[in-house]
Amino acid sequence: MTQNIVQLKGVQKTYDGDSLVVKDLNLDIREGEFLTLLGPSGSGKTTTLMMLAGFETATHGEIFLDGQPINRLAPEARNIGMVFQSYALFPHMTVAENVAFPLTVRGVPRSAIGERVTNILSLVGLKGFNDRRPAQLSGGQQQRVAVARALVFEPKLVLMDEPLSALDKQLREQMQYEIKQLHQRLGVTVVYVTHDQAEALTMSDRVAVFNAGVIQQLDTPERLYEHPANAFVASFIGENxxxxxxxxxxxxxxxxxxxxxxxxxxxxxxxxxxxxxxxxxxxxxxxxxxxxxxxxxxxxxxxxxxxxxxxxxxxxxxxxxxxxxxxxxxxxxxxxxxxxxxxxxxxxxxxxxxxxxxxxxxx
Structure with missing residues (x-):
């Protein structure tokens, strides 16, 4: 039986003490699944991801990772991989140094870092790119480096915040396929944020459709499309x-x-x-x-x-x-x-x- 690696119980978030950006969120995330948080701008999906990462604090409720409460843990103490929309690579570092950074700050012996960096770069299709700098890479290559950096320390959970939105259509579709293949090979749990419904349908095991801080429907891509729970989901997922x-x-x-x-x-x-x-x-x-x-x-x-x-x-x-x-x-x-x-x-x-x-x- 698949276990839940993440649980959000009664989670709320407000920035002004009045309006709730996230309202009484209860969500179980299964170990090894690819879960996408989908919704329009301001729906609460990114705020939910940021609370998971530790960059935002829940106003109310509790978040659990592997059964342990993490609300009061700093982001670096949560052992969660993160891939940002902007790549967030260090421009003065080489590709290998960027990917090695999470291992270095965790005190991994230098003798073990080189092999792990080489292995993960090969896995994301960047074998031989160790000595290049981010400015020498295309957008797709930079995103692969960001993915490698999020995976190199073997986290149980990886969060991705609209990582493909800056890429052109053809490259975005290629990266969708590559990220999904990586997920299947490594078995890591991925929580992915996007506003692109086609991207969510293509990549996900399950999709949580957000609107106004509330999950409108949590289901497989097929059921979301074929059996929408309400008018919002029907309108947001595909054309109708x-x-x-x-x-x-x-x-x-x-x-x-x-x-x-x-x-x-x-x-x-x-x-x-x-x-x-x-x-x-x-x-x-x-x-x-x-x-x-x-x-x-x-x-x-x-x-x-x-x-x-x-x-x-x-x-x-x-x-x-x-x-x-x-x-x-x-x-x-x-x-x-x-x-x-x-x-x-x-x-x-x-x-x-x-x-x-x-x-x-x-x-």
């Missing part, structure tokens, strides 16, 4: 169509919703809503089918194309349905099909299980 309606009736896990134009739609009932309540239907663009076959979909509607965008492997269509509602459809680009054009009448459909009835935001 939002249809506002009124709950007519609920039957177990399914429900009937009447849209603004009077159209009844069956959906998965996620929020605990009573008949007559306002609700939001969340529907992913790639789950909508154009001209569905008989029996392929549970919900059907006539629509008209208002815009077509060619995106290589798929077409992005805006269609108007349900009394003028704009709906986005992602359609696989099959060259044998007749082209779609603005103004075309089409039939759209989807399965009831792909449409989620959630809490509606305030009107």
């Amino acid at each position: 169509n939002k249809l506002i309606g009124t709950l007519k009736e609920r039957d177990g896990e399914s429900c009937s919703v009447v849209l603004a134009d009077g159209t009844p739609v069956r959906a998965q009932a996620v929020a605990a809503l009573a008949p007559g309540a306002r609700t939001l239907l969340s529907l992913r663009p790639e789950r909508i089918v154009l001209h569905p076959r008989e029996g392929q979909c549970d919900v059907h509607a006539d629509a008209r194309i208002s815009d077509v965008t060619y995106l290589g492997d798929h077409l992005r269509l805006h269609v108007s349905a349900f009394g003028g509602q704009d709906i986005v459809v992602k359609h696989p680009n099959a060259t044998q099909e007749r082209p779609f054009a603005q103004g075309d009448a089409v039939r759209i459909g989807w399965r009831m299980s792909d449409c989620h009835a959630l809490d509606a935001p305030a009107a």
Whole structure:
């Protein structure tokens, strides 16, 4: 059975004594997992990471590492690896000296440092870079040095604060893969902060979605995407169509919703809503089918194309349905099909299980 290496119990944080940046946070982090804290700016994710690292102090509550309270431990006494967005390398030191620094301050014998530095640099793809200085490295290489420095003293926990945000798209995607591979090879526990939902889905075992200082949902990437717990998660994780309606009736896990134009739609009932309540239907663009076959979909509607965008492997269509509602459809680009054009009448459909009835935001 997997043990919890970190526990946050009733943790709060306020800077002004009034508003809470983090509110009553209870979170268990499993040993060896890759957990991402995801959310918009000001949601509390970075503050939570900084409290774990010891750079911020919890206003209330307790943080445990390996079963021991660490609230009053200085950052250097927590034995936690840290990778910053800015790399935070010492410019006057060589790559080897930067990576060796955590070992030096921990009093590791000089005879053992060289071998450990060489091994970890090889692991991050920087074999032979020992004598270079940070200014002689690319952004991706500097980030690899920062990762090596965080791992070289073999911590049980590594914290990463948006470490890839300064890199271009191609390099960022490459580093995502490399960090995930390192995690799997070493078995270290990683807590990773990002505001990029695609990055979180790509790298994580679990994702904690933050908003307004509260975890909205803690789940695997697949469940976050396929089964969002509320309207915020549905909107923040990936793209979705939002249809506002009124709950007519609920039957177990399914429900009937009447849209603004009077159209009844069956959906998965996620929020605990009573008949007559306002609700939001969340529907992913790639789950909508154009001209569905008989029996392929549970919900059907006539629509008209208002815009077509060619995106290589798929077409992005805006269609108007349900009394003028704009709906986005992602359609696989099959060259044998007749082209779609603005103004075309089409039939759209989807399965009831792909449409989620959630809490509606305030009107």
